[in-house]
Structure formats: C-alpha cells, structure tokens
Amino acid sequence: MEDKKKEGRYERIYTQLNELVRKSENTQARMATIIAVLHHKMDYYFWTGFYLIDDGKMTVNMYQGPVACQILEKDKGVCWAAFNQQKTLVVEDVHAFPGHIACDSRSNSEIVVPFKNKAGEIIGVLDIDSKDKSSFSEVDARWLEKILELVYV
DSSP, X not given: OOHHHHHHHHHHHHHHHHHHGGGXXXXXXXXXXXXXXXXXXXXXOSEEEEEEEETTEEEEEEEESSOXXXXXXXXXXXXXXXXXXXXXXXXXXXXXSTTOOOSOTTOOEEEEEEEEOTTSOEXXXXXXXXXXXXXXXXXXXXXXXXXXXXXXO
C-alpha cells in the first residue's frame, strides 16, 4: 500500500480507536481493541500482536493471526532488537535480518514498536508481520507509535 493511502487509513483508524478505547479503563481491553482493529483494517497485516516481558522473557500476549512463538529467544530477532535499542524497527526482508526468529515462514517483512507502561518504561513490543516484503514504512512507524499512546489516554 502506498504511503498516501496509508496516511488516510491510519488517520481514520486513529479516530475510531480514540473513541473505542475510552469505553474502558482496562489496559488489556484497550490493547485487545487496538490489535483487533489494526489487524482487520490493514489488509497487509498478517500477524498483529504484543510480546511483553514476563520474568525476563519476551512472551506472547494478545494477538490476531496464526499461532505465534510463545517465548522469543533472548536477545535474538527483531522484537528483542527493537526492545534493546528502544526504538521502532522497520524490516523490509525478515529473512535478511541477523538472528531472525521465524515463528511463521510466511512472514516476509515486519515492524516492531516498543510498548511502554504509564511510567514510560518499555515493557514489551507491538509486533506486526506481513506476507509481502517491504510492506512497512516510516508512515506505519509514526502512526503505530501514536496509536500505542491510546492505551493510556
């Protein structure tokens, strides 16, 4: 999807989510709603979900899509790289990423956004995969970072 079309779609999704998340104060409900809306409104999303740090392990949390890796090997793959570098990573071809963890061989590109708690500490990541290479851009990164802020409005 070209960036101009993405901008419009994300803008509409953000407006919808801003309204929906305010119906509950529950963090889990807000996270689940964000995942559901993103997964079903963005046609190039193949897997959409959260990995959260639990007892030092990056463990799958709520998600939409095929079965996921439950625990990601420490300091390996895109999710741990985004967590450790404390920044959003856009990967055009996951098979070329050093140490990539292949939970599903159909995934070809990925974006991972650090997820913070209310105190601003990174507690996990939002991980989104696509079957196509080069699906994600800085437009996705900017909007997804903004959307994650809705968890705590």
